[in-house]
Amino acid sequence: MALNSQRSKHLPPVKRGTIYDLYLTLSDERLLEYDIDKLVFEARSPYQKVQIVHSKSLGNMLILDELQNMSEADLIYSETLMQRGKECYEDKEIVILGGGDGGLLWELLKENPKRVTMLEIDDVVIKACSQYMRSVCGDCLDKRITSKYEIIVGDCVIALNHMINEGHQVDYVFGDLTDIPISTAPHGDAWDFIRLILNSSMKVLKPTGKYMTHGNGASCPKSLKMYEEVLSQLCVPVKFTKDEAFIPSFFEVWIFYQVSLK
Numbered sequence: 001m002a003l004n005s006q007r008s009k010h011l012p013p014v015k016r017g018t019i020y021d022l023y024l025t026l027s028d029e030r031l032l033e034y035d036i037d038k039l040v041f042e043a044r045s046p047y048q049k050v051q052i053v054h055s056k057s058l059g060n061m062l063i064l065d066e067l068q069n070m071s072e073a074d075l076i077y078s079e080t081l082m083q084r085g086k087e088c089y090e091d092k093e094i095v096i097l098g099g100g101d102g103g104l105l106w107e108l109l110k111e112n113p114k115r116v117t118m119l120e121i122d123d124v125v126i127k128a129c130s131q132y133m134r135s136v137c138g139d140c141l142d143k144r145i146t147s148k149y150e151i152i153v154g155d156c157v158i159a160l161n162h163m164i165n166e167g168h169q170v171d172y173v174f175g176d177l178t179d180i181p182i183s184t185a186p187h188g189d190a191w192d193f194i195r196l197i198l199n200s201s202m203k204v205l206k207p208t209g210k211y212m213t214h215g216n217g218a219s220c221p222k223s224l225k226m227y228e229e230v231l232s233q234l235c236v237p238v239k240f241t242k243d244e245a246f247i248p249s250f251f252e253v254w255i256f257y258q259v260s261l262k
């Protein structure tokens with residue numbers, strides 16, 4: 001068949017010289033060229049490089065340390081993470097770890113929860129998204145506290161420790177952290193830190209509670225298996241279910257976990 005092909009293929013040239021990076025990596029390290037045509041916002045926070053760029057097909061995109069996090073075309077990300085239609089959030093108490101783009105908070109507030117507390121380390125992310133990602137976060141990042149939610153700026157590990165010491169337990173914890181969360185203390189490698197976040201989260205869940213999080217790309221089975229091994233070795237026995245969705249700005253199928261205490 002290939003020998004009979006009438007067409008010849010040529011590789012497009014690599015584009016250079018833009019003030020923003022057109023090439024971002026997929027979860028399995030493949031490079032993808034995005035149709036970015038504008039740098040909307042750029043700053044270096046104490047924790048990471050924060051950029052918002054405009055893509056012709058995806059709208060504004062939040063990029064943290066050169067990794068794509070959320071775009072205006074990614075409602076499916078928040079909906080799959082929260083398992084919209086399958087979980088009931090009415091009158092529930094919820095904690096979000098990270099989530100600085102405000103997308104998850106905005107979507108959860110539509111489900112009439114009792115209270116949501118968002119623990120996000122980076123004020124620069126919150127302010128940039130509040131200004132330039134409004135189709136994602138609505139107006140929920142404009143205020144830091146209302147009768148329905150509170151946004152606490154700081155390391156979620158410290159806030160989780162406070163909750164553990166106070167014996168404060170909630171119905172849902174969402175792990176909406178960057179793929180490699182920011183550690184403000186020397187916690188060994190990234191997996192140790194992820195383990196710490198998972199163990200701390202289990203301690204603030206009611207016995208009926210759930211930990212909801214994003215895993216990795218479906219093209220990274222080894223990394224997903226490692227995550228599942230970590231889940232099987234937590235301080236308490238847990239069981240989990242999985243779901244998946246194609247995330248437009250990731251250009252790949254992403255795996256999401258729903259973890260509950262056994």
Ligand SMILES: C[S@@+](CCC(N)C(=O)[O-])C[C@H]1O[C@@H](n2cnc3c(N)ncnc32)[C@H](O)[C@@H]1O
Pocket residue numbers: 064068069070077097098099100101119120121122125154155156157176177178179180181182183184
């Ligand atoms: C923007 S959200 C969304 C994650 C996402 N959609 C993705 O693609 O990975 C991730 C947030 O986690 C926050 N974060 C990372 N480490 C943290 C920590 N230790 N405590 C609180 N927030 C943290 C980052 O600042 C970032 O805003």
